[in-house]
Amino acid sequence: MSQKILIVDDEAHIRMLIEQTLEELEDEGVEFFTAENGEMALEVIGEEKPDLIFLDVMMPKLNGMEVCRRVKQEMGLTDIYIVLLTAKGQESDRQKGLDVGADVYMTKPFDPELLLEKAREVLELP
């Protein structure tokens, strides 16, 4: 079964950037899914059970924190690795994110190399 990555961000260009960054993983059989808000994200998560989610914090409808809380606590999908993404200068959210169950926290503008490295690490790809 192929591994799945879900990219959640309300900004299309960020979704595209993350997808582009992780492009090479396609060759290794990784499937990509995108969602542009929290509600859509929960829908995809329910159906596809992704292995890794890159989740933006600030989004209309259901923000990233809430999505993370529901996935980890209500849906009990604790195995899903969640990377919270937020703008620089909002580092005070870090603890809040970790409190709702996020596995790691990254700031935007993100370093593409670090993002790819993280994905490979989580999916255990060489």
Next chain:
Amino acid sequence: MTKVSIKALFGRNEPLRPWLDDWCVQNQASLCITDASDRTVYGSKEFQDFKYAIPIDFENAKLAVVYGSNEVIHQVVGVLTMLISKEGEKRKLGSEVLYLYQELNIIYSFAENLGEAISLEAIAEITLSHSTNSIPANAGAIVFLDEYQRKLSVPAMSGEKLIDAHILENNFSLLLRIGLNGQSAIITDITELKERGLIAENVMSIIYATLKGKDRVLGAIILVGTHTDQFTAAHLKLLVTLALQSSSSMESALLFEKNIREIKMREEAMLRINEVIKKFVPNEFISSLGKENITDVKLGDQIEKIVTVLFTDIRDFTTLSERMSPEENFRFVSSFNEVLGPIIRRHQGFINQYLGDSIMAIFPNQPEDALLAAIEMQRAVRQLNQIRIQNGELPIHAGIGMHTGSLIMGITGDEHRLDAATISDTVNTAARIESLTKYYKSPLLLSEVTFKRIPNPSKFVFRRLGKVLLKGKNNILSVVECMNGMEDDFAAIRKQSMSDFDMAMELYQQGHFEHSIQFFSKVVASDETDHTVQVFFEKAKKYLAEGPPKNWNGAEEMIYK
């Protein structure tokens, strides 16, 4: 090359799959699409005997194959080809945007790191590490340019050993010629640099960006690679951006360093000035005014205090100095003062003024401090004399006088020229007592006021020399001689003859000159070096023969100052 995958067209939210489903129904056709690796992405080709198999290429590579039972699948191929080309454009754009985003990220984190660096060296290190991280180079260096000294320095180097920092530093003009004149470029002709040994033989590419200050070149970032055409125009653009950011940080650092340097210099100058001032105006003077620093002192600051004022000067200095050149004279006085200064300070006194061969010192605490200092000073002069006699020079004699009273220390002058001054009658009186040492031929005299404040007079050998009426003064002053500064033998002899001396003085002051002469002569006989008693002895004889001055009350009227 742009990578496009057919699978992407069948993503979750893509309209292709429902469209194909509809298309199959409407055209009563079945079809199957496989990707580049023959994996099925739509439909199923098993159990079907497809008549048509049409490959779709993108940028000369097989991307997908469309299998169909019917010729109409050409419609599907047409749509797919169009979608793939759109996807290709999207991907191409995406990779360009990603590159820009990476650049943005580099510049962002570079700015963040630069913000934490203050020194030029730290900025150079950060600049180089960010440059080599974002541009694939085999080695790199930062050079700083000192335009005024026409010198180069290399504060940061990294990577393989491809650049020789030492040769780089010594090839100012060469670097200037190849472009350290404010430009940024990819250098194509690197043979001369190799010949001069600046770079290793295997270097094939060089890219550099100038670090530009407001109106001058600060230096450059230089990166080298071992492949031809290793650097692209995009690299150059990025390097120029990094250089721009780095330069402005360097400018601030330079300004900061300059300010720090200036502040330090000013502080040092202030310290030096203070050190010098301390020597002219004693610290004790400043602190007695309740000030910490000479700069805090202002016109009119003053304090009144009971102090003991001590005057000392070299006896017969005029005669001595006539035999010396001005320079010898100066050196003589200096050496004398160099001996006495430390003694005064050791006894909590400070020198208020040097007046040629004489010193005025103030002892703000105990009068005994002044007396002990005076005794030690006399001993020091005796030691000095032993050396002088050995050198065939005449011995010197110093007279010391002191008086205790209130003194106003303050700052006088006007706003342009301030002077530390002591204004008091105490100073005048002390000076006169010092001059009495000549009259009485005694080296150490103190006023009775000082004498009475010595807590344990029996520790010393004193002789009361009676009363004097100083010229221009109405009050009579009692003068006391201290003999502890003399050689011990003489002091002992005088101590023995003390009762005779006291008796003689008593009779003398009462006007019983004949009687006093008998006692004085006994003292004179005991010590022929006692010139002081001889003064009284002669006076008594004179008054006996000529009669005493009018209104004789025992006080000697001093007719000179």
